[in-house]
Amino acid sequence: MNFLGIDAIISHLFFGGIMLYSKMLIPTLREDPKDAEIDSHKLMLRAGLIRKSAAGLYSYLPLGFRALLKVTQIVREEMNSAGALEILPPFVTPAELWKETGRYDTMGKEMLRFKDRHDNEMVLGPTHEEAFTNIVRETVHSYRDLPVNLYQINTKFRDEIRPRYGVMRCREFIMKDAYSFDTDEAGLEANYQAMRTAYRKIFKRCGLEVDPVLADTGSMGGSASEEFMVPSQVGEELIVKCHECGYVANTERAVAHREYSVSGDPLLAIAEKETPAVKTIEELTAFFSTTPDKFIKTLVYLADGAPVVALIRGDMEVNEVKLKNAAGAVELQLAGEEKVREVTGAPVGFAGPVGLKNVRIIADISIPPLVNAITGANKKDLHLVNVNPGRDFKWEKAADIQSVQAGDLCPECKRPLNAYHGIEVGHIFKLGYKYTDAMNVIFLDKDGKEQKPIMGCYGIGVGRTMASVIEQSHDEFGIIWPMSIAPFHILIVPVNVMDAAQMEAAEKLHKSLSSRYEVLMDDRDERAGVKFNDADLIGIPIRITVGKSFAAEGKFELKLRNSKEKEFLGEAELIKRVGEIYENEMAGFNRD
RNA sequence: CGGGCUGUAGCGCAGAUCGGUAGCGCACUUGGUUCGGGACCAAGGGGCCGUGAGUUCAAAUCUCACCAGCCCGACCA
Numbered sequence: 001m002n003f004l005g006i007d008a009i010i011s012h013l014f015f016g017g018i019m020l021y022s023k024m025l026i027p028t029l030r031e032d033p034k035d036a037e038i039d040s041h042k043l044m045l046r047a048g049l050i051r052k053s054a055a056g057l058y059s060y061l062p063l064g065f066r067a068l069l070k071v072t073q074i075v076r077e078e079m080n081s082a083g084a085l086e087i088l089p090p091f092v093t094p095a096e097l098w099k100e101t102g103r104y105d106t107m108g109k110e111m112l113r114f115k116d117r118h119d120n121e122m123v124l125g126p127t128h129e130e131a132f133t134n135i136v137r138e139t140v141h142s143y144r145d146l147p148v149n150l151y152q153i154n155t156k157f158r159d160e161i162r163p164r165y166g167v168m169r170c171r172e173f174i175m176k177d178a179y180s181f182d183t184d185e186a187g188l189e190a191n192y193q194a195m196r197t198a199y200r201k202i203f204k205r206c207g208l209e210v211d212p213v214l215a216d217t218g219s220m221g222g223s224a225s226e227e228f229m230v231p232s233q234v235g236e237e238l239i240v241k242c243h244e245c246g247y248v249a250n251t252e253r254a255v256a257h258r259e260y261s262v263s264g265d266p267l268l269a270i271a272e273k274e275t276p277a278v279k280t281i282e283e284l285t286a287f288f289s290t291t292p293d294k295f296i297k298t299l300v301y302l303a304d305g306a307p308v309v310a311l312i313r314g315d316m317e318v319n320e321v322k323l324k325n326a327a328g329a330v331e332l333q334l335a336g337e338e339k340v341r342e343v344t345g346a347p348v349g350f351a352g353p354v355g356l357k358n359v360r361i362i363a364d365i366s367i368p369p370l371v372n373a374i375t376g377a378n379k380k381d382l383h384l385v386n387v388n389p390g391r392d393f394k395w396e397k398a399a400d401i402q403s404v405q406a407g408d409l410c411p412e413c414k415r416p417l418n419a420y421h422g423i424e425v426g427h428i429f430k431l432g433y434k435y436t437d438a439m440n441v442i443f444l445d446k447d448g449k450e451q452k453p454i455m456g457c458y459g460i461g462v463g464r465t466m467a468s469v470i471e472q473s474h475d476e477f478g479i480i481w482p483m484s485i486a487p488f489h490i491l492i493v494p495v496n497v498m499d500a501a502q503m504e505a506a507e508k509l510h511k512s513l514s515s516r517y518e519v520l521m522d523d524r525d526e527r528a529g530v531k532f533n534d535a536d537l538i539g540i541p542i543r544i545t546v547g548k549s550f551a552a553e554g555k556f557e558l559k560l561r562n563s564k565e566k567e568f569l570g571e572a573e574l575i576k577r578v579g580e581i582y583e584n585e586m587a588g589f590n591r592d
Numbered sequence: 593c594g595g596g597c598u599g600u601a602g603c604g605c606a607g608a609u610c611g612g613u614a615g616c617g618c619a620c621u622u623g624g625u626u627c628g629g630g631a632c633c634a635a636g637g638g639g640c641c642g643u644g645a646g647u648u649c650a651a652a653u654c655u656c657a658c659c660a661g662c663c664c665g666a667c668c669a
Contacts (some may be wrong), residue, residue: 030618030630031604035662055661110667127669161593161667175669227669236668320666333666424669461669495628529629536629547628557628 007077014069018514019488021522025062027051028534038234040471041166043479047538049487056163056171063538064466066487066518068174071466072153074205074484075176082198084149084178089131091155095121097130101438106330110158124157129435129457132179136453137441140181146443146453147187149195151178153462165234167463168423168471174462181436181453183445188454192224192430195458199228199426202460205589206469207482210425213239214249216321217429224430228460229422230468237424240417242410247417252321255400256408256417260369268372268386270354275383279349281314284383288374291315296367296375296387298351300340303329307343307359309351310401313366317403326362326399344378352376353393354384363395364402425465431455479539480561483585488520490578491540495528495547506546509556509571517582536561541585542578 026048035052036042044050049064060068076086095113098104104123112124125131132150140148156175163170180191196212203210208230215227227250229239238251249255278287285292295314300307301323308327310318324332337348343359344351352375353361372386387393406419435441436452445451466485473480483489490513494506506521513519520540522531528547535543545557555568558577569577 027602027619029603033603034598034605037663108667156669158668162663162665164663169668173669177669331666427669459669464669493628498627527627527629527631529627529631532629534630545628 007073007080010069010073010076015066015518018510019518019520021520022524024520026534026538027061028537036166038165038168038471039474040234040467041168043470043474043537044166044467047479050167052166056160056169058167058170058172058463063487067466067481067485068462070485070487071206071462072174072176075153075202075460075462078198078202078205079151079176079178082149082194084151084180084195084198087135087150087152088154089128089135089152091125091157093123093125093128093131095123097134097439098123101130101435103130108331110160112157112159125154126156126158127459128152128154128177129179129431129455130439133435133439133441133455136179136181137439140441140453141443143183143443143445143451147180147182147191149178149180149191151176151458166467168234168467169236170463173464176460176462178458180456180458181441182456183443183451183453185454188430188456192428192456195428195456196226199428199458199460201590203228203230203425203465205484206465207484207589208425208465208469208472211239211241211248211422213241213422214253215427216250216252216325223432226428227422227424228426228428230425230472231420232423232468232471233421234471235421235423237422238419239422240404240406240408240419242413242415242417244415245410245413247410247412249404251404251419252319254404254417255411256402256404257411257414258366258409260366262369263371265371267388267391270384270386270388270392272377273374273383273385274381275350276381278381278383284374285314288385290374294370294372294374296353296370296373296389298344298353298376300335300343300351301327301332302335302339303327303332303360307335307339308332309343309353309356309359309361310364311353311361311367311395312364312402313370316364316366318364318401319403322399323362323401326397326401327360344376346376346378346380346382350376350378350380350382352378352384352387353395354378354387356393361393361395361397362401363389363398365398365400366402367395368398423464423468423471424461425468426458426460428458429456431457474539477533478537481539481541482589483541483582484589486539486541487518488540489517489582490519490542490544491535491538492519492521493531493535493543493545493547494521494523495531495545497523497525499551502546502550505550505556505571509544509546509574512575513578517578542581544574544578 028048029046032042033045048061050058050060052058111126114122153176157172160171182188210228210230212226213229215225217225240254241248278284281292292315293313297312297314299310310323312318340348368389370389374385375387377384408417410417433452442450470479492506492510494502510519510521539561541561543559549555549557549568556574558567
């Protein structure tokens, strides 16, 4: 074989050869499997792309595996051309690495730990910052070796509490993850932007519309971070977007523009007010005949086990991710009734910041400007009026801990924000020095001085990307694959395999098209209806039928999966037309 | 881990109230008729009724325990 480049070789290895439906394993299902809830999951099972082996564990069958490989190949090409280097580290990592950064204790149960026969502690990699940082620590010692951006396309395991939606959120999954190391922040910025651009190309080539949205950095740590979101009703993330100026952010970290008018009213004397069984903001608003923004809502949380009191204006909701970050906590949850009583001395509904002792208080930025506010008195059936922040209570920290919703104002241009659900298919982070510090990665700069590299990391859920494509591109009959990741480009359907002339023509066509395209031929002795229905289900973009029109006038029927039109063409015209369609579709994925 | 539900053939389900040793549709095998949108006829194969214990002459069915899976909440690509 000529040297064609790694990408061509990979394509050849996986996709070469003449493919017959009868020799494939495509176990299509007529009925929806009862466990599948969302369309992509149903269709992946029905079209014979995947089979489940246990909760959150799936096998990719031939058709699904081919599509998956197409996605990984696109990822690989774009990563390579962005200057990243592919490596293959082990899926199992020793616990010591995780202990170095402290994540062995902070990662939680989604990280599956086990011991080998020598009693060494091991981890099934849920992510690979430590492993990659370690490789760089061992191999990179000079600024001349930097920057590097290493990546893998490899199995990950996260012992999800609740796997669901098939391959969309499973426990074992394929992920592309890259880790960049730079000498300085400018270098990181360049790598980050290169990845951002590569990601847009990757998803575009997969036929997906994505939004890069501002995101929370979560347990990875770091400063800037963006998620690549596929808008979808089944998405598990809530995104707010401004159609005016383009501001897009995950609600976990979105901010809203708000006016905090400081009234010139004189501060009145604090006073108790009996409020028998009046607990919710709604009830209180009615009871005091005022508006919700006059109240200080007081919520008790447990941050890593210790109680934290969050204060927010009555007309707003606390965003727990923001609060968690403000509190510097790893885990955060609303405290139970007993804990509330313990901290405040009163039942739920009567908590307030005045007089609270020995507990951290985090106030939303909406709190300090309040004047003569109303809040719980930490006694049953009692509230306080004319409470003034600063005078009557203090707080450890004031931070933006408020939830942002559709209708709130854009922080950039002050127009109302819209909200939609999205599937997170990729995530890019600027990690900073978190890992290189913890693991003491050193290189010598030009002046021979010891420095630490600055890191970024960049992930793509490969299986999830594939599922998102199906979620976004299907109809009542089945999958509609984009040409770029379809398991085959062309499906040839001889209607009657017993008809020698038809079969001969179909085989000849199969041979001549196979040199340039991936062609599957449905040579099964099945009725036309069965073949057409399976064809629609598995969603190959180009369908060529050899049947009636061939018998009558020697013409092939050309139909595209994404259209209802049929064309009837002789062989030469057909081949030309297929070429046009293919080239045109593929070019479309690369256009800006 | 909390709340709700389900485990019977490869898939979808019935049978359970009323205990008597398992059935339907699809899929599968064979033969025939059919043949452009999930055909028909005939004959077949396939089940430790999730696991274990208990009650009983007898358990898919009643009791208890366990296991697994699904849905709703906290984790995330």
